[in-house]
Amino acid sequence: MKKVPTLDIRRYETDRAAFVAELGAAYQEFGFCCISGHGIxxxxxxxxxxxxxxxxxLPTDTKMHYHLAGSGGARGYTPYKVETAKDSKHADLKEFWHVGREIPRDSKFADVMPPNLxxxxxxTFKENGYGLFEALxxxxxxxxRVLALHIGLPERFFDDKIDxxxxxxxxxxYPPITEANVPNVRAGAxxxxxxxTLLVGASAEGxxxxxxxxxxxxxxxxxxxxxxNIGDMLQRLTNHVYPSTTHRVVNPPNDNARKPRYSVPYFLHPNPDVVLDPLPQTITAENPSRYDTSITSHEYLMQRLREIKLI
Structure with a gap:
Protein backbone atom coordinates (compact mmCIF):
# COMPACT_ATOMS: atom_id res chain seq x y z
CA MET A 1 0.00 0.00 0.00
CA LYS A 2 1.17 3.54 -0.75
CA LYS A 3 2.45 5.62 2.12
CA VAL A 4 3.04 9.35 2.49
CA PRO A 5 6.82 9.55 3.04
CA THR A 6 8.66 10.99 6.04
CA LEU A 7 11.75 13.01 5.07
CA ASP A 8 14.41 14.52 7.35
CA ILE A 9 14.79 18.23 6.54
CA ARG A 10 18.38 18.22 7.85
CA ARG A 11 19.26 16.56 4.54
CA TYR A 12 18.63 19.95 2.90
CA GLU A 13 22.04 21.00 4.25
CA THR A 14 23.89 17.72 3.60
CA ASP A 15 22.22 16.09 0.56
CA ARG A 16 20.45 19.04 -1.08
CA ALA A 17 19.84 17.88 -4.66
CA ALA A 18 18.42 14.48 -3.66
CA PHE A 19 16.33 15.98 -0.85
CA VAL A 20 14.82 18.63 -3.13
CA ALA A 21 13.97 15.95 -5.70
CA GLU A 22 12.41 13.61 -3.12
CA LEU A 23 10.37 16.29 -1.33
CA GLY A 24 9.16 17.76 -4.61
CA ALA A 25 8.16 14.31 -5.86
CA ALA A 26 6.25 13.58 -2.62
CA TYR A 27 4.25 16.78 -3.01
CA GLN A 28 3.53 16.17 -6.68
CA GLU A 29 2.26 12.67 -5.84
CA PHE A 30 0.37 13.22 -2.56
CA GLY A 31 0.24 16.96 -1.83
CA PHE A 32 1.45 15.79 1.61
CA CYS A 33 4.75 14.86 3.26
CA CYS A 34 5.88 14.26 6.86
CA ILE A 35 8.91 16.33 7.88
CA SER A 36 11.29 15.13 10.62
CA GLY A 37 14.52 16.59 11.99
CA HIS A 38 12.98 20.08 12.16
CA GLY A 39 14.47 20.99 15.55
CA ILE A 40 11.30 22.40 17.15
CA LEU A 58 -12.79 25.90 30.75
CA PRO A 59 -16.57 26.41 31.12
CA THR A 60 -18.35 27.33 27.88
CA ASP A 61 -19.40 30.73 29.30
CA THR A 62 -15.75 31.59 29.96
CA LYS A 63 -14.65 30.51 26.48
CA MET A 64 -17.46 32.51 24.85
CA HIS A 65 -15.93 35.72 26.30
CA TYR A 66 -13.29 35.23 23.61
CA HIS A 67 -15.73 34.65 20.75
CA LEU A 68 -15.89 37.70 18.50
CA ALA A 69 -19.23 37.41 16.70
CA GLY A 70 -19.11 38.60 13.09
CA SER A 71 -15.31 38.43 12.82
CA GLY A 72 -15.20 35.15 10.91
CA GLY A 73 -13.27 33.64 13.80
CA ALA A 74 -10.14 35.50 12.66
CA ARG A 75 -8.88 35.69 16.26
CA GLY A 76 -9.94 34.11 19.54
CA TYR A 77 -12.48 31.34 20.06
CA THR A 78 -14.92 29.64 17.67
CA PRO A 79 -17.46 27.27 19.30
CA TYR A 80 -18.69 23.86 18.12
CA LYS A 81 -20.53 23.27 14.87
CA VAL A 82 -19.78 26.58 13.17
CA GLU A 83 -17.26 25.75 10.45
CA THR A 84 -18.69 23.55 7.69
CA ALA A 85 -16.60 21.88 4.99
CA LYS A 86 -17.43 23.18 1.52
CA ASP A 87 -20.47 21.33 0.08
CA SER A 88 -20.98 19.44 3.37
CA LYS A 89 -24.46 19.21 4.93
CA HIS A 90 -23.13 18.97 8.50
CA ALA A 91 -21.00 21.32 10.57
CA ASP A 92 -17.66 20.01 11.83
CA LEU A 93 -17.61 18.55 15.34
CA LYS A 94 -14.90 20.79 16.75
CA GLU A 95 -14.13 23.99 18.65
CA PHE A 96 -10.99 25.99 17.98
CA TRP A 97 -8.91 29.08 18.71
CA HIS A 98 -7.00 31.33 16.28
CA VAL A 99 -3.61 32.86 16.97
CA GLY A 100 -2.49 35.26 14.22
CA ARG A 101 0.69 37.14 13.35
CA GLU A 102 1.67 40.00 15.65
CA ILE A 103 2.11 43.02 13.37
CA PRO A 104 2.55 46.74 14.08
CA ARG A 105 -0.88 48.35 14.35
CA ASP A 106 0.19 50.98 11.77
CA SER A 107 0.97 48.22 9.22
CA LYS A 108 -0.78 48.50 5.85
CA PHE A 109 -2.32 45.08 6.63
CA ALA A 110 -3.68 46.06 10.08
CA ASP A 111 -7.24 46.35 8.76
CA VAL A 112 -7.25 42.69 7.64
CA MET A 113 -5.06 41.25 10.43
CA PRO A 114 -6.60 42.10 13.81
CA PRO A 115 -4.69 41.95 17.11
CA ASN A 116 -4.55 38.67 19.01
CA LEU A 117 -6.67 37.80 22.02
CA THR A 124 1.16 29.88 29.64
CA PHE A 125 -1.13 30.31 26.61
CA LYS A 126 0.50 33.37 25.03
CA GLU A 127 4.14 32.35 25.55
CA ASN A 128 3.68 28.80 24.25
CA GLY A 129 1.04 29.63 21.65
CA TYR A 130 3.04 32.39 19.99
CA GLY A 131 6.30 30.49 20.43
CA LEU A 132 4.83 27.60 18.45
CA PHE A 133 3.41 30.04 15.85
CA GLU A 134 6.91 31.44 15.22
CA ALA A 135 8.61 28.03 15.17
CA LEU A 136 6.16 26.65 12.59
CA ARG A 145 12.60 27.21 -0.12
CA VAL A 146 12.89 23.53 -1.06
CA LEU A 147 9.72 23.70 -3.17
CA ALA A 148 10.96 26.87 -4.90
CA LEU A 149 14.19 25.14 -5.96
CA HIS A 150 12.24 22.10 -7.15
CA ILE A 151 10.31 24.16 -9.73
CA GLY A 152 13.27 26.25 -10.86
CA LEU A 153 12.73 29.38 -8.76
CA PRO A 154 15.38 31.13 -6.64
CA GLU A 155 15.70 29.50 -3.22
CA ARG A 156 14.33 32.53 -1.36
CA PHE A 157 11.60 33.36 -3.88
CA PHE A 158 8.85 33.03 -1.26
CA ASP A 159 10.62 34.81 1.63
CA ASP A 160 9.28 38.33 0.96
CA LYS A 161 5.86 36.97 0.00
CA ILE A 162 5.19 35.38 3.40
CA ASP A 163 6.98 37.68 5.89
CA TYR A 174 -12.66 17.44 18.81
CA PRO A 175 -14.87 16.24 21.69
CA PRO A 176 -15.34 12.53 22.42
CA ILE A 177 -17.96 10.93 20.17
CA THR A 178 -20.56 9.47 22.51
CA GLU A 179 -23.67 9.08 20.33
CA ALA A 180 -24.10 5.89 18.31
CA ASN A 181 -24.99 7.54 14.97
CA VAL A 182 -23.03 10.69 14.44
CA PRO A 183 -23.89 12.33 11.10
CA ASN A 184 -20.41 13.44 10.18
CA VAL A 185 -16.77 12.62 10.36
CA ARG A 186 -15.06 14.92 12.84
CA ALA A 187 -13.94 17.26 10.06
CA GLY A 188 -15.48 16.87 6.61
CA ALA A 189 -13.46 16.22 3.45
CA THR A 197 -0.31 23.69 6.39
CA LEU A 198 1.93 22.27 9.12
CA LEU A 199 0.22 19.89 11.56
CA VAL A 200 2.10 19.21 14.75
CA GLY A 201 1.44 16.20 17.00
CA ALA A 202 -2.18 15.17 16.42
CA SER A 203 -3.06 13.27 19.59
CA ALA A 204 -5.02 10.46 17.94
CA GLU A 205 -5.38 8.76 14.59
CA GLY A 206 -8.04 9.96 12.17
CA ASN A 229 0.53 19.71 3.05
CA ILE A 230 -0.12 21.99 0.10
CA GLY A 231 -3.08 24.40 0.17
CA ASP A 232 -5.19 25.83 -2.64
CA MET A 233 -3.30 29.14 -2.88
CA LEU A 234 0.00 27.38 -3.63
CA GLN A 235 -1.79 24.99 -5.99
CA ARG A 236 -3.08 28.02 -7.92
CA LEU A 237 0.27 29.84 -7.89
CA THR A 238 2.09 26.71 -9.15
CA ASN A 239 -0.58 25.93 -11.78
CA HIS A 240 -1.38 22.61 -9.99
CA VAL A 241 2.22 21.34 -10.17
CA TYR A 242 1.79 21.01 -6.40
CA PRO A 243 -1.73 19.65 -5.80
CA SER A 244 -3.90 20.65 -2.85
CA THR A 245 -5.17 17.26 -1.74
CA THR A 246 -8.55 16.47 -0.22
CA HIS A 247 -8.31 15.25 3.37
CA ARG A 248 -10.59 14.63 6.34
CA VAL A 249 -10.59 13.65 10.01
CA VAL A 250 -12.58 10.50 10.68
CA ASN A 251 -13.76 8.94 13.90
CA PRO A 252 -11.33 6.15 14.82
CA PRO A 253 -12.96 2.69 14.60
CA ASN A 254 -11.76 1.87 18.14
CA ASP A 255 -12.06 3.25 21.67
CA ASN A 256 -10.21 6.40 20.64
CA ALA A 257 -13.49 7.67 19.18
CA ARG A 258 -14.65 8.07 22.77
CA LYS A 259 -11.61 10.16 23.71
CA PRO A 260 -11.14 13.83 22.90
CA ARG A 261 -8.80 14.59 20.01
CA TYR A 262 -6.56 17.63 19.92
CA SER A 263 -4.60 18.90 16.96
CA VAL A 264 -2.74 22.10 16.15
CA PRO A 265 -2.44 22.99 12.45
CA TYR A 266 -0.49 26.05 11.34
CA PHE A 267 -1.93 27.61 8.17
CA LEU A 268 0.88 29.50 6.45
CA HIS A 269 -0.58 32.26 4.28
CA PRO A 270 1.07 34.62 1.82
CA ASN A 271 0.99 38.37 2.45
CA PRO A 272 -2.52 39.72 1.73
CA ASP A 273 -1.43 41.56 -1.45
CA VAL A 274 0.34 38.61 -3.13
CA VAL A 275 -1.24 37.93 -6.55
CA LEU A 276 -1.94 34.22 -7.06
CA ASP A 277 -1.42 34.04 -10.84
CA PRO A 278 0.29 30.86 -12.10
CA LEU A 279 4.07 31.33 -12.21
CA PRO A 280 5.65 31.25 -15.71
CA GLN A 281 7.95 28.39 -14.56
CA THR A 282 4.87 26.19 -14.06
CA ILE A 283 3.18 26.84 -17.41
CA THR A 284 4.14 24.39 -20.18
CA ALA A 285 2.61 22.89 -23.32
CA GLU A 286 1.57 19.85 -21.24
CA ASN A 287 0.35 22.04 -18.35
CA PRO A 288 -1.17 25.21 -19.85
CA SER A 289 -2.31 27.96 -17.47
CA ARG A 290 -5.51 26.91 -15.68
CA TYR A 291 -6.55 30.45 -14.65
CA ASP A 292 -7.41 33.48 -16.74
CA THR A 293 -8.33 35.89 -13.92
CA SER A 294 -6.10 37.52 -11.31
CA ILE A 295 -6.87 37.41 -7.59
CA THR A 296 -4.94 38.50 -4.50
CA SER A 297 -4.50 36.15 -1.57
CA HIS A 298 -6.78 38.31 0.60
CA GLU A 299 -9.58 38.32 -1.99
CA TYR A 300 -9.19 34.57 -2.35
CA LEU A 301 -9.31 34.07 1.44
CA MET A 302 -12.54 36.11 1.78
CA GLN A 303 -14.18 34.14 -1.04
CA ARG A 304 -13.31 30.83 0.64
CA LEU A 305 -14.31 31.88 4.18
CA ARG A 306 -17.78 32.63 2.84
CA GLU A 307 -17.95 29.14 1.31
CA ILE A 308 -17.14 27.41 4.61
CA LYS A 309 -19.61 29.62 6.52
CA LEU A 310 -17.05 31.37 8.73
CA ILE A 311 -18.16 34.77 7.38
Whole structure:
Protein backbone atom coordinates (compact mmCIF):
# COMPACT_ATOMS: atom_id res chain seq x y z
CA MET A 1 0.00 0.00 0.00
CA LYS A 2 1.17 3.54 -0.75
CA LYS A 3 2.45 5.62 2.12
CA VAL A 4 3.04 9.35 2.49
CA PRO A 5 6.82 9.55 3.04
CA THR A 6 8.66 10.99 6.04
CA LEU A 7 11.75 13.01 5.07
CA ASP A 8 14.41 14.52 7.35
CA ILE A 9 14.79 18.23 6.54
CA ARG A 10 18.38 18.22 7.85
CA ARG A 11 19.26 16.56 4.54
CA TYR A 12 18.63 19.95 2.90
CA GLU A 13 22.04 21.00 4.25
CA THR A 14 23.89 17.72 3.60
CA ASP A 15 22.22 16.09 0.56
CA ARG A 16 20.45 19.04 -1.08
CA ALA A 17 19.84 17.88 -4.66
CA ALA A 18 18.42 14.48 -3.66
CA PHE A 19 16.33 15.98 -0.85
CA VAL A 20 14.82 18.63 -3.13
CA ALA A 21 13.97 15.95 -5.70
CA GLU A 22 12.41 13.61 -3.12
CA LEU A 23 10.37 16.29 -1.33
CA GLY A 24 9.16 17.76 -4.61
CA ALA A 25 8.16 14.31 -5.86
CA ALA A 26 6.25 13.58 -2.62
CA TYR A 27 4.25 16.78 -3.01
CA GLN A 28 3.53 16.17 -6.68
CA GLU A 29 2.26 12.67 -5.84
CA PHE A 30 0.37 13.22 -2.56
CA GLY A 31 0.24 16.96 -1.83
CA PHE A 32 1.45 15.79 1.61
CA CYS A 33 4.75 14.86 3.26
CA CYS A 34 5.88 14.26 6.86
CA ILE A 35 8.91 16.33 7.88
CA SER A 36 11.29 15.13 10.62
CA GLY A 37 14.52 16.59 11.99
CA HIS A 38 12.98 20.08 12.16
CA GLY A 39 14.47 20.99 15.55
CA ILE A 40 11.30 22.40 17.15
CA UNK A 41 11.76 21.58 20.86
CA UNK A 42 9.49 18.89 22.28
CA UNK A 43 9.02 21.08 25.39
CA UNK A 44 7.52 23.87 23.26
CA UNK A 45 5.08 21.51 21.53
CA UNK A 46 4.09 19.83 24.82
CA UNK A 47 3.79 23.19 26.58
CA UNK A 48 1.53 24.53 23.85
CA UNK A 49 -0.69 21.43 23.87
CA UNK A 50 -0.98 21.65 27.66
CA UNK A 51 -2.04 25.31 27.50
CA UNK A 52 -4.57 24.64 24.74
CA UNK A 53 -6.10 21.67 26.56
CA UNK A 54 -6.43 23.77 29.71
CA UNK A 55 -8.24 26.45 27.73
CA UNK A 56 -10.69 24.01 26.10
CA UNK A 57 -11.45 22.52 29.55
CA LEU A 58 -12.79 25.90 30.75
CA PRO A 59 -16.57 26.41 31.12
CA THR A 60 -18.35 27.33 27.88
CA ASP A 61 -19.40 30.73 29.30
CA THR A 62 -15.75 31.59 29.96
CA LYS A 63 -14.65 30.51 26.48
CA MET A 64 -17.46 32.51 24.85
CA HIS A 65 -15.93 35.72 26.30
CA TYR A 66 -13.29 35.23 23.61
CA HIS A 67 -15.73 34.65 20.75
CA LEU A 68 -15.89 37.70 18.50
CA ALA A 69 -19.23 37.41 16.70
CA GLY A 70 -19.11 38.60 13.09
CA SER A 71 -15.31 38.43 12.82
CA GLY A 72 -15.20 35.15 10.91
CA GLY A 73 -13.27 33.64 13.80
CA ALA A 74 -10.14 35.50 12.66
CA ARG A 75 -8.88 35.69 16.26
CA GLY A 76 -9.94 34.11 19.54
CA TYR A 77 -12.48 31.34 20.06
CA THR A 78 -14.92 29.64 17.67
CA PRO A 79 -17.46 27.27 19.30
CA TYR A 80 -18.69 23.86 18.12
CA LYS A 81 -20.53 23.27 14.87
CA VAL A 82 -19.78 26.58 13.17
CA GLU A 83 -17.26 25.75 10.45
CA THR A 84 -18.69 23.55 7.69
CA ALA A 85 -16.60 21.88 4.99
CA LYS A 86 -17.43 23.18 1.52
CA ASP A 87 -20.47 21.33 0.08
CA SER A 88 -20.98 19.44 3.37
CA LYS A 89 -24.46 19.21 4.93
CA HIS A 90 -23.13 18.97 8.50
CA ALA A 91 -21.00 21.32 10.57
CA ASP A 92 -17.66 20.01 11.83
CA LEU A 93 -17.61 18.55 15.34
CA LYS A 94 -14.90 20.79 16.75
CA GLU A 95 -14.13 23.99 18.65
CA PHE A 96 -10.99 25.99 17.98
CA TRP A 97 -8.91 29.08 18.71
CA HIS A 98 -7.00 31.33 16.28
CA VAL A 99 -3.61 32.86 16.97
CA GLY A 100 -2.49 35.26 14.22
CA ARG A 101 0.69 37.14 13.35
CA GLU A 102 1.67 40.00 15.65
CA ILE A 103 2.11 43.02 13.37
CA PRO A 104 2.55 46.74 14.08
CA ARG A 105 -0.88 48.35 14.35
CA ASP A 106 0.19 50.98 11.77
CA SER A 107 0.97 48.22 9.22
CA LYS A 108 -0.78 48.50 5.85
CA PHE A 109 -2.32 45.08 6.63
CA ALA A 110 -3.68 46.06 10.08
CA ASP A 111 -7.24 46.35 8.76
CA VAL A 112 -7.25 42.69 7.64
CA MET A 113 -5.06 41.25 10.43
CA PRO A 114 -6.60 42.10 13.81
CA PRO A 115 -4.69 41.95 17.11
CA ASN A 116 -4.55 38.67 19.01
CA LEU A 117 -6.67 37.80 22.02
CA UNK A 118 -5.02 35.93 24.92
CA UNK A 119 -7.05 34.05 27.56
CA UNK A 120 -6.12 35.39 31.00
CA UNK A 121 -7.29 32.10 32.58
CA UNK A 122 -4.30 30.16 31.14
CA UNK A 123 -1.03 31.83 32.09
CA THR A 124 1.16 29.88 29.64
CA PHE A 125 -1.13 30.31 26.61
CA LYS A 126 0.50 33.37 25.03
CA GLU A 127 4.14 32.35 25.55
CA ASN A 128 3.68 28.80 24.25
CA GLY A 129 1.04 29.63 21.65
CA TYR A 130 3.04 32.39 19.99
CA GLY A 131 6.30 30.49 20.43
CA LEU A 132 4.83 27.60 18.45
CA PHE A 133 3.41 30.04 15.85
CA GLU A 134 6.91 31.44 15.22
CA ALA A 135 8.61 28.03 15.17
CA LEU A 136 6.16 26.65 12.59
CA UNK A 137 6.38 29.86 10.55
CA UNK A 138 10.15 29.40 10.28
CA UNK A 139 9.84 25.71 9.40
CA UNK A 140 7.22 26.55 6.74
CA UNK A 141 9.56 29.06 5.12
CA UNK A 142 12.27 26.36 4.97
CA UNK A 143 9.87 23.95 3.24
CA UNK A 144 8.92 26.65 0.72
CA ARG A 145 12.60 27.21 -0.12
CA VAL A 146 12.89 23.53 -1.06
CA LEU A 147 9.72 23.70 -3.17
CA ALA A 148 10.96 26.87 -4.90
CA LEU A 149 14.19 25.14 -5.96
CA HIS A 150 12.24 22.10 -7.15
CA ILE A 151 10.31 24.16 -9.73
CA GLY A 152 13.27 26.25 -10.86
CA LEU A 153 12.73 29.38 -8.76
CA PRO A 154 15.38 31.13 -6.64
CA GLU A 155 15.70 29.50 -3.22
CA ARG A 156 14.33 32.53 -1.36
CA PHE A 157 11.60 33.36 -3.88
CA PHE A 158 8.85 33.03 -1.26
CA ASP A 159 10.62 34.81 1.63
CA ASP A 160 9.28 38.33 0.96
CA LYS A 161 5.86 36.97 0.00
CA ILE A 162 5.19 35.38 3.40
CA ASP A 163 6.98 37.68 5.89
CA UNK A 164 3.69 39.53 6.61
CA UNK A 165 1.44 36.58 5.81
CA UNK A 166 -2.02 36.36 7.37
CA UNK A 167 -1.06 33.01 8.90
CA UNK A 168 -3.03 31.23 11.61
CA UNK A 169 -2.16 28.78 14.39
CA UNK A 170 -5.35 26.86 15.12
CA UNK A 171 -5.53 24.69 18.25
CA UNK A 172 -8.54 22.37 17.73
CA UNK A 173 -10.51 20.25 20.21
CA TYR A 174 -12.66 17.44 18.81
CA PRO A 175 -14.87 16.24 21.69
CA PRO A 176 -15.34 12.53 22.42
CA ILE A 177 -17.96 10.93 20.17
CA THR A 178 -20.56 9.47 22.51
CA GLU A 179 -23.67 9.08 20.33
CA ALA A 180 -24.10 5.89 18.31
CA ASN A 181 -24.99 7.54 14.97
CA VAL A 182 -23.03 10.69 14.44
CA PRO A 183 -23.89 12.33 11.10
CA ASN A 184 -20.41 13.44 10.18
CA VAL A 185 -16.77 12.62 10.36
CA ARG A 186 -15.06 14.92 12.84
CA ALA A 187 -13.94 17.26 10.06
CA GLY A 188 -15.48 16.87 6.61
CA ALA A 189 -13.46 16.22 3.45
CA UNK A 190 -11.84 19.48 2.38
CA UNK A 191 -8.78 21.16 0.91
CA UNK A 192 -6.89 23.87 2.80
CA UNK A 193 -7.09 27.47 1.59
CA UNK A 194 -3.55 28.70 2.29
CA UNK A 195 0.00 28.12 0.91
CA UNK A 196 1.01 25.20 3.15
CA THR A 197 -0.31 23.69 6.39
CA LEU A 198 1.93 22.27 9.12
CA LEU A 199 0.22 19.89 11.56
CA VAL A 200 2.10 19.21 14.75
CA GLY A 201 1.44 16.20 17.00
CA ALA A 202 -2.18 15.17 16.42
CA SER A 203 -3.06 13.27 19.59
CA ALA A 204 -5.02 10.46 17.94
CA GLU A 205 -5.38 8.76 14.59
CA GLY A 206 -8.04 9.96 12.17
CA UNK A 207 -6.32 12.09 9.49
CA UNK A 208 -6.86 10.61 6.01
CA UNK A 209 -5.73 11.78 2.57
CA UNK A 210 -7.51 11.07 -0.73
CA UNK A 211 -5.05 9.51 -3.21
CA UNK A 212 -5.11 10.03 -6.98
CA UNK A 213 -6.65 6.58 -7.24
CA UNK A 214 -9.59 7.69 -5.08
CA UNK A 215 -8.66 5.77 -1.92
CA UNK A 216 -8.49 7.21 1.61
CA UNK A 217 -4.95 6.82 2.98
CA UNK A 218 -4.45 7.17 6.77
CA UNK A 219 -1.53 9.35 7.88
CA UNK A 220 0.16 8.53 11.15
CA UNK A 221 3.39 10.23 12.15
CA UNK A 222 6.36 8.71 13.95
CA UNK A 223 8.85 10.40 16.26
CA UNK A 224 9.06 14.16 15.82
CA UNK A 225 7.48 14.23 12.34
CA UNK A 226 5.17 17.09 11.39
CA UNK A 227 2.62 16.65 8.59
CA UNK A 228 3.01 19.37 5.94
CA ASN A 229 0.53 19.71 3.05
CA ILE A 230 -0.12 21.99 0.10
CA GLY A 231 -3.08 24.40 0.17
CA ASP A 232 -5.19 25.83 -2.64
CA MET A 233 -3.30 29.14 -2.88
CA LEU A 234 0.00 27.38 -3.63
CA GLN A 235 -1.79 24.99 -5.99
CA ARG A 236 -3.08 28.02 -7.92
CA LEU A 237 0.27 29.84 -7.89
CA THR A 238 2.09 26.71 -9.15
CA ASN A 239 -0.58 25.93 -11.78
CA HIS A 240 -1.38 22.61 -9.99
CA VAL A 241 2.22 21.34 -10.17
CA TYR A 242 1.79 21.01 -6.40
CA PRO A 243 -1.73 19.65 -5.80
CA SER A 244 -3.90 20.65 -2.85
CA THR A 245 -5.17 17.26 -1.74
CA THR A 246 -8.55 16.47 -0.22
CA HIS A 247 -8.31 15.25 3.37
CA ARG A 248 -10.59 14.63 6.34
CA VAL A 249 -10.59 13.65 10.01
CA VAL A 250 -12.58 10.50 10.68
CA ASN A 251 -13.76 8.94 13.90
CA PRO A 252 -11.33 6.15 14.82
CA PRO A 253 -12.96 2.69 14.60
CA ASN A 254 -11.76 1.87 18.14
CA ASP A 255 -12.06 3.25 21.67
CA ASN A 256 -10.21 6.40 20.64
CA ALA A 257 -13.49 7.67 19.18
CA ARG A 258 -14.65 8.07 22.77
CA LYS A 259 -11.61 10.16 23.71
CA PRO A 260 -11.14 13.83 22.90
CA ARG A 261 -8.80 14.59 20.01
CA TYR A 262 -6.56 17.63 19.92
CA SER A 263 -4.60 18.90 16.96
CA VAL A 264 -2.74 22.10 16.15
CA PRO A 265 -2.44 22.99 12.45
CA TYR A 266 -0.49 26.05 11.34
CA PHE A 267 -1.93 27.61 8.17
CA LEU A 268 0.88 29.50 6.45
CA HIS A 269 -0.58 32.26 4.28
CA PRO A 270 1.07 34.62 1.82
CA ASN A 271 0.99 38.37 2.45
CA PRO A 272 -2.52 39.72 1.73
CA ASP A 273 -1.43 41.56 -1.45
CA VAL A 274 0.34 38.61 -3.13
CA VAL A 275 -1.24 37.93 -6.55
CA LEU A 276 -1.94 34.22 -7.06
CA ASP A 277 -1.42 34.04 -10.84
CA PRO A 278 0.29 30.86 -12.10
CA LEU A 279 4.07 31.33 -12.21
CA PRO A 280 5.65 31.25 -15.71
CA GLN A 281 7.95 28.39 -14.56
CA THR A 282 4.87 26.19 -14.06
CA ILE A 283 3.18 26.84 -17.41
CA THR A 284 4.14 24.39 -20.18
CA ALA A 285 2.61 22.89 -23.32
CA GLU A 286 1.57 19.85 -21.24
CA ASN A 287 0.35 22.04 -18.35
CA PRO A 288 -1.17 25.21 -19.85
CA SER A 289 -2.31 27.96 -17.47
CA ARG A 290 -5.51 26.91 -15.68
CA TYR A 291 -6.55 30.45 -14.65
CA ASP A 292 -7.41 33.48 -16.74
CA THR A 293 -8.33 35.89 -13.92
CA SER A 294 -6.10 37.52 -11.31
CA ILE A 295 -6.87 37.41 -7.59
CA THR A 296 -4.94 38.50 -4.50
CA SER A 297 -4.50 36.15 -1.57
CA HIS A 298 -6.78 38.31 0.60
CA GLU A 299 -9.58 38.32 -1.99
CA TYR A 300 -9.19 34.57 -2.35
CA LEU A 301 -9.31 34.07 1.44
CA MET A 302 -12.54 36.11 1.78
CA GLN A 303 -14.18 34.14 -1.04
CA ARG A 304 -13.31 30.83 0.64
CA LEU A 305 -14.31 31.88 4.18
CA ARG A 306 -17.78 32.63 2.84
CA GLU A 307 -17.95 29.14 1.31
CA ILE A 308 -17.14 27.41 4.61
CA LYS A 309 -19.61 29.62 6.52
CA LEU A 310 -17.05 31.37 8.73
CA ILE A 311 -18.16 34.77 7.38
Missing amino acids: PRELIDGAYDAFQRFFA WPVEVD DQLGSRVL QGNSILRPIH HEDINFI LEVLTREGEWLPITTEGDAIVV
